[in-house]
Amino acid sequence: MGNCKFLDELNRLRKSSSDSIDNTETFDDFKQYMHVTRTAEEDLKDILRKVNASNKKTLVLLCGSAGDGKSHLLSYLKNSDEEHLIEDYIIYNDATESNAPSKTAIETLNELLEKFKDKQLENIGKNAILAINLGVLSNFIESKYGDEFSILRKYVEDNNILTTQINKKYFDEHGHFQHVSFSDYHMYSLTKNGIHAKYIEDIFKKIFSQNEENRFYQSYLFDCGQCPLSKKCPVKMNYEFLMEEKRQRYTVELLVETVIKDKVILTTREILNFIYNIMVSQNFSFTSIQKSLDDSAYLKKFLRQITPSLLFDSMDVTALMNILNKYDPLRMRSEKADESAISYYVSSDISKEIEKRFKDIPFGRILCESSMVEKINTDKLIKSELYKLMVRVDAFNSNDMGDKVYKNYLKDLFLYNAGIGKELGNLYGMVENALAQWCGSDEDGNLCLDDRHTDFSLYEAIEFSENLDDLPQPTDETELHRFIPYVIVSFDGNDGDTIHLDIDYSLYELLSKLNLGYIQTANDRNNHADFISFAKRMLQTGQLTKSVSVLSQVGKKATISAGKFGYKFKVVK
Numbered sequence: 001m002g003n004c005k006f007l008d009e010l011n012r013l014r015k016s017s018s019d020s021i022d023n024t025e026t027f028d029d030f031k032q033y034m035h036v037t038r039t040a041e042e043d044l045k046d047i048l049r050k051v052n053a054s055n056k057k058t059l060v061l062l063c064g065s066a067g068d069g070k071s072h073l074l075s076y077l078k079n080s081d082e083e084h085l086i087e088d089y090i091i092y093n094d095a096t097e098s099n100a101p102s103k104t105a106i107e108t109l110n111e112l113l114e115k116f117k118d119k120q121l122e123n124i125g126k127n128a129i130l131a132i133n134l135g136v137l138s139n140f141i142e143s144k145y146g147d148e149f150s151i152l153r154k155y156v157e158d159n160n161i162l163t164t165q166i167n168k169k170y171f172d173e174h175g176h177f178q179h180v181s182f183s184d185y186h187m188y189s190l191t192k193n194g195i196h197a198k199y200i201e202d203i204f205k206k207i208f209s210q211n212e213e214n215r216f217y218q219s220y221l222f223d224c225g226q227c228p229l230s231k232k233c234p235v236k237m238n239y240e241f242l243m244e245e246k247r248q249r250y251t252v253e254l255l256v257e258t259v260i261k262d263k264v265i266l267t268t269r270e271i272l273n274f275i276y277n278i279m280v281s282q283n284f285s286f287t288s289i290q291k292s293l294d295d296s297a298y299l300k301k302f303l304r305q306i307t308p309s310l311l312f313d314s315m316d317v318t319a320l321m322n323i324l325n326k327y328d329p330l331r332m333r334s335e336k337a338d339e340s341a342i343s344y345y346v347s348s349d350i351s352k353e354i355e356k357r358f359k360d361i362p363f364g365r366i367l368c369e370s371s372m373v374e375k376i377n378t379d380k381l382i383k384s385e386l387y388k389l390m391v392r393v394d395a396f397n398s399n400d401m402g403d404k405v406y407k408n409y410l411k412d413l414f415l416y417n418a419g420i421g422k423e424l425g426n427l428y429g430m431v432e433n434a435l436a437q438w439c440g441s442d443e444d445g446n447l448c449l450d451d452r453h454t455d456f457s458l459y460e461a462i463e464f465s466e467n468l469d470d471l472p473q474p475t476d477e478t479e480l481h482r483f484i485p486y487v488i489v490s491f492d493g494n495d496g497d498t499i500h501l502d503i504d505y506s507l508y509e510l511l512s513k514l515n516l517g518y519i520q521t522a523n524d525r526n527n528h529a530d531f532i533s534f535a536k537r538m539l540q541t542g543q544l545t546k547s548v549s550v551l552s553q554v555g556k557k558a559t560i561s562a563g564k565f566g567y568k569f570k571v572v573k
Contacts, residue, residue, distance in 0.1 A: 004286050005223040007235065009216055013207070013276040015269055027079035033215060035076055036202040039189075039481040043170060044073070044180045048085040050171050051127060057176060059116045059152070060089075060129040063137060063161060064182030067267035070131040090128040105136060110145040117148045121176050134183060138162050152177055166472070166482050187266050188256045190414040190480040194407065195260075197252045203271055204248040208239070232298070234305040237362040238279040241307050247396045251278070251311070254327060257406070260485070261505045262323050270320060277317055281305040295375050296382065299366070303385045306363055308392035329395040330388060337391075344387055349377055357390050409508045417483035419474035424489075431489050431501065432464050434514035435535055442557070446549050449539050459549040460542040465492035470500075493541055501534045 011017060012030065044062065051058045062070050074093055077086050092112055103111075115125040132140075140146070141153040155177040159167045166184055188197040207216050220239055224230045242248060255271070258264040284305060303309060312328040314321040344350065351373045358364035366372060367386070376382050412427045440448035446459035467490040472483075486504040493499045503511070507528055514520070525532060547561040557573035 004227070004235075006219045006227075007280065007286070009219040009223075010235070010276055010280060013272040015273045027075045030215070031072070031075070032080055033213065034203075034206055035072075035080070036199060036206065038069070038073075038185065038199050040069075040180055040182055040185045041073055041076075044077075045081075045083070045085060047171055047178050047180065048077075049083075050173070051178060052085065054173070057115070057121070057123075057125045058127045059113065059177050060127070061137070061161070061177065061179035062129060062131045062182075063134055063179055065133055065265070065267075067269045068182040069268050070182060072268070074129065074131055086129055088126065090126050092128065092130040092132075106140055106143050106145065109136075109140050110143075110148075113149070113152075116152065116176065118151050119148075121151060134162060134181070155179075164484050166484060184482045186481075186483070186485065187259060187271075190410070190417060190483055191478060192411065192414050194410050195253070195256050196479060197256050200252045200255060200271060201248065203268070204242075204252060204275070207275060208243045208248060210243065231365065232302075234302055235280055235284065237365070238307040238310075240362040241396075242279070246399065250396050250398070254311075254324065257327065258320070258323050260410075261406070263504070264320060264323060266320075270318075273318065274320055277314060277321060278307050278310045281310060282314070282317055295371050296379060299372055299375055299382055300385070302366060303382070303389060306389070308389055308396065309385075312392060329391050341387065344390075345383075350383070350386075351377070353390075354386070357393065361393065363389075363393075405509055405512045406505070408512070409505055412487055412508075413483075413485070414480065416487040417472055417480050418477065419472045421468040421471045424468075427487065428464075428466050428489055430511050430515055431503075434511040435462075435538060437514040437517065438520060438531070438535055439539070442549060442551055444549075447539065447542065449542070449548075454553070456550050456552045459551060460539070461547065462538060462542045464538075465541075466490070467492050467498050470498070491538065491541070493537060499534065499537045499541070502530065507531060 044060075047060065051060065062074065064070050071093055074086075074091060078091065113128075113130070114120065115123065116128070137156065141149060141156055146153055155172070155175060156162060159169070159172075159179065161167075161179060161181055172178060187200055188195045190196075206214070208214075210217055212218065216239075220236070224233070224236045227233070227236075230236050242251070255266060255274070259266050281304065288301070304313070311321075312325055312330075315325060316322065344353070347353075354367055354373055354376065358367045367376070376386055412424065415423050415427075436445065436447055440451060440457070442448075442459050444461075446461050448457055449460050450458040470488070470490055486502050487508070489501050489503065491499045507530070510518075510520075510524060510528060510531070547559055550558045550560065555573070556571070558571045559568075561568050561570070
């Protein structure tokens with residue numbers, strides 16, 4: 001790799017690169033170029049402007065988790081921000097570290113924040129900004145020093161900093177504490193028509209945009225242009241392949257899908273490392289290209305080292321790459337796909353198919369060569385690998401991302417967080433129908449409350465009373481940047497209580513399947529204890545004390561109802 005300057009440049013994207021480490025003292029040209037503005041940055045700047053105008057001693061908390069960009073943002077504000085908003089601030093960049101071997105991080109924090117203890121809040125002092133992980137913040141305010149910071153602790157509690165709830169209030173004009181929590185923001189925003197991942201898209205543009213400022217592109221032009229092996233290099237072709245915006249968009253939306261469906265924690269550092277991994281194979285060797293390989297050996301290696309293969313076949317490279325394997329387009333079975341596969345494999349000459357599929361993409365410069373076409377036609381293994389590539393390239397070039405259930409979930413996620421309760425009727429109906437399928441129901445819609453008996457089952461009527469009182473406040477925003485990543489449905493319970501159900505994508509998918517007649521498995525019950533608990537609470541709202549239906553195994557039905565003179569038994573079927 002040391003013989004290739006383009007690879008050296010790409011190597012700066014890796015987690016292991018020194019460029020991935022941020023500190024407040026330096027912000028070099030590379031970091032300056034790679035900086036992408038986020039909504040969290042804009043909100044923080046707005047808070048800092050107001051703090052600076054207030055002349056009130058203030059501690060600004062920059063909260064989040066490891067690797068989410070807190071240090072990078074502080075470094076940018078200190079060294080490159082034209083407004084110089086934190087020029088006179090005391091900066092605590094990493095609250096997870098102790099400033100002395102003999103002290104814990106909590107002890108160090110107690111000393112650093114001395115001027116922000118309850119007794120000293122009104123004393124004159126400098127403003128400070130503290131980058132702190134949420135776990136450390138929680139430990140600190142609950143530690144033995146917490147009583148001396150009771151005002152800070154109350155601020156943290158009142159603003160739901162340590163919860164998943166979103167506090168819509170950005171600035172506390174009367175307090176000594178302000179905050180921006182990266183956990184309130186996501187790598188994507190929500191719209192009624194789906195997701196918008198501008199931040200991730202902008203990162204891709206930094207790497208693949210064709211302009212003079214892009215050091216990667218300039219290296220590609222100059223260094224690859226001088227390389228005698230560039231015509232055979234899979235890395236160069238991978239870079240060219242990803243220059244196309246629609247392929248960038250496909251990759252970005254795939255990343256977001258893993259965040260939503262699999263709860264992947266995606267940081268800027270992870271994104272950059274991922275981009276490197278889908279361009280440069282772990283087995284890539286500059287010297288291997290230098291060697292004179294026969295067409296078959298070279299072609300097999302080439303097919304394994306190009307982006308569509310790296311994206312879905314790179315197992316055990318990172319945890320993220322392992323997850324992405326299950327989104328391989330090859331796993332999406334359909335009658336049309338099966339027919340296409342059969343037609344491909346029975347054909348003895350696929351030269352026209354190769355020309356059609358690959359002539360306009362970088363890989364075609366290799367695959368469309370007559371000698372390579374001949375090898376593909378005669379080598380079953382290579383032919384099989386090429387079919388995989390065709391299916392994956394088609395996915396890259398498609399504008400249709402996500403299945404119907406996923407798209408519906410995104411829509412309901414937006415409606416909930418936007419507080420548009422009147423359009424959540426379908427979601428509530430889906431929950432009610434799913435509960436009936438989960439518990440079992442009779443022809444009158446009564447839910448089964450006991451099916452343990454051999455000869456009969458017991459049913460009761462449930463009146464679903466939807467409760468929309470706890471919906472987020474309605475907003476006129478058409479794009480949401482701060483939201484909780486799941487939906488909450490609520491129903492009236494007994495004695496004035498409310499029954500809530502948190503619906504993430506996994507549960508939403510199960511509810512959708514139940515609505516289509518799906519019978520839950522033991523695995524479903526193990527994975528969704530929250531839904532079981534919800535079902536039990538909903539059954540408690542039924543009319544068991546008033547009436548219960550008894551349905552025999554042979555189809556006979558009777559009701560037992562409570563009256564003023566005792567219970568009445570009536571055969572109805």
